[in-house]
Amino acid sequence: NAGVMQNPRHLVRRRGQEARLRCSPMKGHSHVYWYRQLPEEGLKFMVYLQKENIIDESGMPKERFSAEFPKEGPSILRIQQVVRGDSAAYFCASSPNTGVEQYFGPGTRLTVT
Amino acid sequence: DAKTTQPPSMDCAEGTAANLPCNHSTISGNEYVYWYRQIHSQGPQYIIHGLKNNETNEMASLIITEDRKSSTLILPHATLRDTAVYYCIVRGQAGTALIFGKGTTLSVSS
Numbered sequence: 001n002a003g004v005m006q007n008p009r010h011l012v013r014r015r016g017q018e019a020r021l022r023c024s025p026m027k028g029h030s031h032v033y034w035y036r037q038l039p040e041e042g043l044k045f046m047v048y049l050q051k052e053n054i055i056d057e058s059g060m061p062k063e064r065f066s067a068e069f070p071k072e073g074p075s076i077l078r079i080q081q082v083v084r085g086d087s088a089a090y091f092c093a094s095s096p097n098t099g100v101e102q103y104f105g106p107g108t109r110l111t112v113t
Numbered sequence: 114d115a116k117t118t119q120p121p122s123m124d125c126a127e128g129t130a131a132n133l134p135c136n137h138s139t140i141s142g143n144e145y146v147y148w149y150r151q152i153h154s155q156g157p158q159y160i161i162h163g164l165k166n167n168e169t170n171e172m173a174s175l176i177i178t179e180d181r182k183s184s185t186l187i188l189p190h191a192t193l194r195d196t197a198v199y200y201c202i203v204r205g206q207a208g209t210a211l212i213f214g215k216g217t218t219l220s221v222s223s
Binding site for chain 2: 004033035042043044045048055056058059089091093098099101102103104105106107109
């Protein structure tokens, strides 16, 4: 049973470009969570989605960031007009239900130049 | 979700038991204690969780005090590969986000 998959593993973008990060949850998991880890800091929750629905986006910046989890395909975290402060590791986690353990992917390391 | 307090760092000799403490004095009755670890810059790895009974799996044991205000994660035979940051998280049954604190950096040496 494959674990949570994220791609790309490393992404370099220039300031002002768009970044798209993909997350494929574990088989049978319909709940996806995105977290961000800034350099030398802890993990911070961003957004929680179920298929086609955003359940909790309380940790997501109000501007430039969006997330989706379509009926078919991976969850996408989209960052428009990236700035240097967006450079971080972005982790996706999945779970079969709410309130149970979450399983994390290997992360996408975004570098904004 | 209740706040947790962990020591910033601990050392352990390879082959011995690592006992990582966590205080969660404001935990409420329906909140679980979860443990995750992050090895270097990898994605966090789920270890174990419990409500009030002690729990054991292939990775570790979780001992929760009777008043549930503290707990201890036990790695029975630590190896060099157990060197990581260990996070103790308290979370309600209906909780969604995991709230990560600073955790405990465990260093296992030979």
